[in-house]
Amino acid sequence: MTKEFVITGIGIVSAAGIGKDEFWDAAINGKSGIKEISHFDTSRYKSHLGGEIRDFDLDAIFSDRRFRRVANISKYSLASSKLAVDDAGLDSNKWDGIKVGLVVGVTHGAINYTREFHAAMVKDGPAAVSPMLFSDSVLNAPAGxxxxxxxxxxxAHTIIGGMPTGLDAIAYAIKIMQSNNLDMCIAGGTEEIDSIVFDSYARLRLLSPNSGKPEGIKPFGIDRNGFVVGEGACMLVLEEKKAAIERMARIYAGIHSVDTALHINPAQSNKTFRDIDTEATYIAAGANGTSKDNIEAKVLQAVSAKRPFIGNIKPITGECFAAGSAMQTALAAMVIHKGIIPPSRVGYDLIPEIDWARFNPYAENAEVETAMVSSIGLEGEGSFLVLKKVN
Amino acid sequence: MNRRVAVTGAGLITALGIGKKQNLSGIFEGRNAINKIESFDIRGYRSKTGGEIQGFNFSRKLRKLKSSRLDRATKLLLTAIDEALLEAGLENALPADTGIFFGTTLGGMLSGELYHRNIVLGKKARPSLLLDYLAHYQGIHISKEYGLNHTAFTISNACASGTNAIGFAYNEIRTGVVNTALAGGYDTMCEFTFAGFNSLQAVTQTLCRPFDKKRDGLVLGEGVGIVVLEEMSSAVLRNANILAEVIGYGESSDAFHITRPEPEGSGAALAISRALTSAGIDALDIDYINAHGTGTPYNDVMEAKAIQKIFGAAGKNIPVSSVKSMIGHLLGGAGAVEAVITVMAINNGILPPNINYETPDPECHLNIVHKPGQKTSIKRAISNSFGFGGANAAIVFQSVNS
Incomplete structure (x- = not known):
């Protein structure tokens, strides 16, 4: 008998809001966190927008002197973990740490500190580098x-990958809870914006606007022309369903399945995603305004028996890579729990590949029994997570 | 489901050589592969040495990838995977649903470094350098080259990454998720980490002497270790040459400090005991401990305490060694390279030596294998890995004759 796992806590730090309530409010009211980038100078680029975290004070959420100087990516991770643990009604001072696990999905890591450390090394030599920057630049520093x-x-694990990595972290968390006999696991993704990442994606012509059309992120849009970078973290508390019910925890949703594949071919979706539940009536899609949106639209059609509503957080958060798919999961879990589908607010023409799905101009009340979260990375690697309402 | 997992092939590249055969002679002799760093300017650094791979020329024909876009890490991986597949007899028959499970701390950092260095110095930076920089791209490239479509899973738990990757692959086969896996770890020598470990004053200015009273730091190395894992009955059915069986894996987290291990070794002990429990064996069933043994003051005494916690009085008798004394610390590659060396120790009946060991440390009361060339029968061996951020992992291998 396989154990069932549920989401009992949500912690989000994003440009669209800090904490799940601000995030939900932004999704309902279409409050976007995308603005002109302020962390660094973008004047020599065609792209200027980003979903930056502003007015963020780690101390207000989690005050601990030991982490005062850690990289932003670690600060977002600490804050979102704290918010998730509180949201789940748990207290880390009281739990048996040996029964708790952690899986953090990362795409670029603490790239600010990596860049600063490396620049000091190149420009000023070995004596100029900071040991603190180094130890906090490693990919598993947020998890540490x-x-x-x-x-x-x-x-405590750090898994590395592209956009789908937040979903892969959830799938991996369920596996390590079973192999290590853990009671619960914090799992999600985390990312920080940096000039070098921005520069790289601009050079690879993945940032909006990579066409003559105006800058902006238009998932599934005919005129889509690249993504807008975002940052932040989303951590979820996962527990075994039985234990969560016993402690009378609030359950957002149950995790039904996570399917992954490399080099996705939409024509073979049914074969590739054999175990996927096709009953989803809401999909938190990962489309980000790149060429992969077509593929995602086709795969979603192939694995949908119903005519689901499609939601997308990237117009309000930007592309947050590994953290993004975790945020999508948080949104889908809240949709199931609240029975409300936020408006999709698509103010542009959509590609024909997605015309089978539903896009709602206004929030709708709906009993969502099954929701899906989809994410396809830049190399065509993808993960599809299915959530179920827990009664 | 609880299926058995066979190791049917292995590939190895370290400073001792390219390929298992080259490494075996070096391990048997106890050869020191640590030399003066050649790949970048070491003026200004406290330490000057490292375990760099010598004479690696990549001339392999590529089916799907372009050599000019590949990082050294991917080139090393391709070479080691070819060796492992040849040994497994799967060079032309690798199933498309084979899973990829890699551990690394740097990914294609050499490409990232060059790209960024050029930007910092105001030179032209080739965007193609970015195509193999991020740490998950090596796995994706490997999946393309070998036509694999199941997963390219990349884990980065600092110096435990390689063991975590093999351990996760073992669990995925055991529980029926995949039948075949390419699992291992890699990291390259690059100035970024060299400067980092220098700034932390974690590197030795003399020799890497794990468990020696006079140990004063680690030495960095580079390399790749790869194993081909298969579900046992299908490996037997196709008459594969089975090198060893993976029988247990354990992990834990210190929750103590970002760079220092928990000094009493309780996190490390938990990983070891979980590995033994999952193997269903007693600590006394272990014939050889392939230690993490970095040669830093902190790690080695912590590891000795963890071993004593689990193995009790017998902990003073079981042979223990750290091959980092010969090849250096391979970070994300360490656990994987040491897993392959542990399997080679089982296959060849040799105890890999812990060279440079002269002065016993009463705080590390262990049976250190300090003489090279010792032959013995090893039925079961455990390989430990511990990393920054408090990541601990241990994996148990068993000879097929037992």
Whole structure:
């Protein structure tokens, strides 16, 4: 008998809002966190927009002197973990750390510190580099910091990948909870914006506007012309369903399945995603205004028996890479829990590949029994997570 | 489902050589592969040495990829995977649903470094350098070259990454998710990490001497270790040459400090005990411990305490060694390279030596294998890996004759 796992806590730090309530409010009211980038100078680029975290004070959410100087990516991770743990009604001072796990999905890592450390090394030589920047630049530094902050001793993992990695982290968390006999796991994704990442995606012509049309992120849009970068973190508390019910935790949704594939071919979707539940009536899609949107639209059609509503957070958060797919999962879980589908607010023409789905101009009340989260990375690797309402 | 997992092939590249055969002679002799760093300017650094791979020329024909876009890490991976597949007899028969499970801390950092260096110095930076920089791209490239479509899973738990990757692949086969896996770890020598470990004053200015009283730091190395894992009955059915069986894996987290291990070794001990429990064996069933043994003051005494916690009085008798004394610390590659060396120790009946060991440390009361060339029968061996951020992992291999 396989165990069932549920989401009992949500913690979000995003440009669209800090904390799940601000995030939900932004989704309902279409409040976008995308603005002109302020962290660095974009004047020599065609792109100027980004979903930056502003007015963020780690101390207000989680005050601990040990983490005062950590990289932004670690700060977002610490804050979102704290918000998720609180949201789940848990207290890390009281839990048995050996029974708790952590899985953090990362795409670029602490790239600010990596860049600063490396620039000092190149320009000023070995004596100029900072050991603090180095130890906090490693890919598993966010997970290391979170495990220390919240006494997580069961296992702490960092998995690396593109946009779908937030979903892969959830799938992996369920596996390590079983292999290590853990009670719960914090899982999600985290990213920070940096000039070098921005520069790289601009040179690879992936940033909007890579056409003559105006800058902006238009998922599934005919005139889409690249993505807008975002940053932040989203951590979820996952628990075994039975234990969550026993402690009378609020359950947002149950995790039904996560399917992954490399080099996705839409024509073979039914074969590739054999186990996927096709009953979803809401999909939190990952489309980000790149060429992969067509593929995602086709795969979603192939694995949808109903005519689902399509939602997309990227117009309000920007493309947050590994953190983005975790944020999509948080939104889908809240849709199931609240029974409300936020408006999709698509103010542009959509590609014909997605015309089978539903886009709602206004929020709708709807009992969503099954929701899907989809994410396809830049190399055509994709993950599809199915959530179910828990009664 | 609880299926058995066979190792049917392995590939290895370290400073001792390219290929298992080259490494085996070096391990048997206890050869020091640490030399003066050649790949970048080491003036200004405390330490000057490292375990760089010598004479690696990549001339392999590529089916799907373009050599000019590949990082050294991917080139090393392709070479080691070819060796592992040839040994497994799967060079032309690797199933498309084979899973890829890699551990790394740097990914294609050499490409990223060059790109960024050029920007910093105001030179032209080739965008193609970015195509193999991020740490998940090596796995994606490998999946393309070998036509694999299941997963390219990349884990980065600092110096435990390689063991985590093989351990996860083992669990995925055990529980029926995949039947075949390419699993391992890699990292390249690059100035970024060299400067970082220098700034942390974690590197030795003399020799890497794991568990020695006079140990004063680690030495960096580079390389790749790859294993081909298969579900046992299908490996037997196709008459594969089975090198060893993976019988247990354990992991844990210290929740203590970002760079220092928990000094009493309780996190490390938990990973070891979970590995033994999942293997269903007693600590006394272990014939050889392939230690993490970095040669830093902190790690080695912590590891000795963890071993004593789990193995009790017998912990003073079981042979223990750290091959980092010969090849250096391969970071994300360490656990994978050491797993392959542990399997080679089982296959060849040799104890890999812990060279440079002269002065016993009463705080590390262990049976250190300090003489090279010792032959013995190893039925079961465990390989430990511990990393920054408090990541701990241990994996248990068993000879097929037992």
């Amino acid at each position: 910091n979170v495990s220390i902050a919240f006494n997580i001793k069961g296992a």
